[in-house]
Amino acid sequence: MDRREFNKGLLATVANFALIDSLFAYNAFGSNIKPIATHWAIKLNEFCSDLKTESITANQWQKHIEELYAKIELNEILKFIDFNKLYKGFEYPDLGVNTRLVKFPTLTDLPEKTAFVKKVFGMKKDRAIIPHGHSNMASAHLILNGEMHLRHYEKVRQDQDNLIIKPTIDRIAKIGDSSSISDEKDNVHWFIANTETSFTFDVIMLDLNNKSYDIHNLDIHEKQDLSDGTLRVPILDVEKALKKYGKETHH
Numbered sequence: 001m002d003r004r005e006f007n008k009g010l011l012a013t014v015a016n017f018a019l020i021d022s023l024f025a026y027n028a029f030g031s032n033i034k035p036i037a038t039h040w041a042i043k044l045n046e047f048c049s050d051l052k053t054e055s056i057t058a059n060q061w062q063k064h065i066e067e068l069y070a071k072i073e074l075n076e077i078l079k080f081i082d083f084n085k086l087y088k089g090f091e092y093p094d095l096g097v098n099t100r101l102v103k104f105p106t107l108t109d110l111p112e113k114t115a116f117v118k119k120v121f122g123m124k125k126d127r128a129i130i131p132h133g134h135s136n137m138a139s140a141h142l143i144l145n146g147e148m149h150l151r152h153y154e155k156v157r158q159d160q161d162n163l164i165i166k167p168t169i170d171r172i173a174k175i176g177d178s179s180s181i182s183d184e185k186d187n188v189h190w191f192i193a194n195t196e197t198s199f200t201f202d203v204i205m206l207d208l209n210n211k212s213y214d215i216h217n218l219d220i221h222e223k224q225d226l227s228d229g230t231l232r233v234p235i236l237d238v239e240k241a242l243k244k245y246g247k248e249t250h251h
């Protein structure tokens, strides 16, 4: 091979590299190559969009979100939602809880207005997210701080001013644990803070099934055992409910 042929070959190779390079670049910016790992916030938003359009059931949504949370380092979530900042300025009410809206940083493929409402709920020790059921809603709750006594009930049916419910979960929820509600599963929930402060990160879907959402506060201490595994519990207005359940008194 003389020098001239060698140069020709080299140029061809360079040209091929350039071609491959530009093809790769083209693909990389096209839709054929997916990023190695989709950000959890994007996934969360996809699950919520899918629930809104009824591409998945509420039950599937609950499962997807809880599985997603189980895979993510809690620290990553705390940083992403800037929990430190939310925590610092937080004002704790004497009864019940306070909430603050969460803002996500900008991410490609994450719409500025997410398909869900996102909030942190914070409370002092012995304060509660009072017992309540929901209609046309789904929500998921991740413990960010503290420890809580968590109870859930299945909503069996509504009977005038009562909900007929069935206990499903009664446990201590710790940092990183999650839970969720929907019309399909574990509809009623009740959290009581066991530690000086407690916080949850909430993903909330309202007005599902193209109907307005509703919340039913429950007078759970007045439950009537129907002797078939279910309880009949009166629905309470929010003021009475907060007064009775917003702060636990120890005897």
Ligand SMILES: [Fe+2]
Residues within 6 Å of the ligand: 132, 134, 139, 181, 189
């Ligand atoms: Fe709720």
